[in-house]
Amino acid sequence: MNRNMKNRLFYISIGLAVTICSLILLFLFGIIIWNGLPAISLDFLTNSSTNFGADGGIVYQIFGSILLILFAALICLPIALGTAIYKSEYLKNEILHKILNTLIYSLNGIPSIIFGIFGLIFFVNLLNMGISWIVGSIILSIMILPTVTLSTYQAINSIPTVYRESSSALGLNKWQVIVQVLLPQGFHGAVTGLLIGIARAIGETAPIMFIATAFSGVELPSSFLEPVSTLPTHILALAQQATNPVALQNAWGASLVLVMLVIIFSISALFIRLRHQSISKS
Amino acid sequence: MAEKALKPMLSVVEKTQDKIIQIKDLQIWINESRILNNITLSIPKNEITCIIGPSGSGKSTLIRSINRINDEVPGISTQGEIIFNGLSINNKNIDLAQLRTQIGMVFQKPCVFPKSIKENVLFGIPHLKKISKLEKFQIAEENLKAVSLWKEVAHRLHDKAISLSLGQQQRLCIARTLAIKPEVILLDEPTSSLDPISARAIEDMMVRLKKKYTIIFVTHNLQQAKRIADNLVFICDGKLIEQGPASKMLSCPSNPETKAYVTDEYCEC
Structure with missing residues (x-):
């Protein structure tokens, strides 16, 4: 040859x-x-499910999924920002840096079912919070924490040193440099990481199925400590009734809605990243 | 007779009072390598002092230790003393933010913040929220005029600073430093990334500004130092070779190494 x-x-x-x-x-x-x-029809998107999910729509499942990831994002963001800032601006010791990196990557590598079991033992049983959507949000926020932290860290750490020096040389304290210079320029990293994280979290079934969701008979929660119904757990329940053609079709419909939500988050993340790249290049 | 003997002594006292910064036995290491070696020098007030020397000689490290911006460099350790207006700045308890408003600094590469031109000028001013709109405008105008940028940008103060040319950006960085009203301005090769015309504009500006400020200017461009310097400090391989009035050092330097450098830009140390 x-x-x-x-x-x-x-x-x-x-x-x-x-x-x-x-x-x-x-x-x-x-x-x-x-x-x-x-x-998919307007009825399917706006009605609640009946007959244990086999008939009717998925409005509460869509609501439950969005509620879970919204609060997961809110819980995750401050912790991820804090960790990223500490890692980028305060942590000087090489060994501690490596230890922190290992911890973050290990957290990212934990199988999602383990988070579910941990949530069940720690929050639901030990703290006696019961099966509630806020526990699901907390567990999902822990799951996406590594993604958001690393994305924010990279965005902050890649800001050239001359920005830090130029602002310190104007008499700004370290926290002023962080708040006024680094965070505005690094925030896109947090948002990108958050969108990628919640795109992953919204499809998770294993970590939330025994701690945050109920399979049927759920409407809008009136407190933090009530279960919700979500798209992935709904699909799981419907798939178990595969002999019923209506249930199966609803499972496909719910899957399509879930995939569309994931795509929306992923594409927004891509756009934010591209937009910021064009700003930093100009 | 007694009066005559006293006069030169008085002038010596006056001279030391005119020195706004005195550096004594400054030594700086980064990890194991010694960057500066027993530097002792003084900077006279309201004059331009140029620090010259080949690249890698420690000029930048020296100027960056005067406002302690070096502190953040990993592995750095400093010995010796820098006295500014009679106070040692190496004291651990000193308020660094306060020190840096008195000793401003402009860096080699223009670095504007991703904000408007006006916001960039006002960036270092403390308690900005308490200042009225009119006052902000006046501060911007005054400082942009001082760097001869006002005419070029007066009609577009709210444009992004990044839209300016590099030379304009560097002048904006100087305006931003002037706005915090420092006594001393440190400039670390401020013209090396600019075109010759912008570089000359900044040189002319320095000569104008020295009436109000003490200027310390690091350059590897000997011609530039010849044009603007009142005093020269020649550093080579981390050691201070010679310092003195520019006219004397350029015409009859006392040290043969200085002579080689100012005539051939060549240094053997």
């Missing part, structure tokens, strides 16, 4: 890899849209 042939073979094989990768995604989307679209 001469060099030209090798070159072509290499090109063909990487082309093949890209094609397979794109096809898998297109295939998945295709199936979800093909099966889910017939289920």
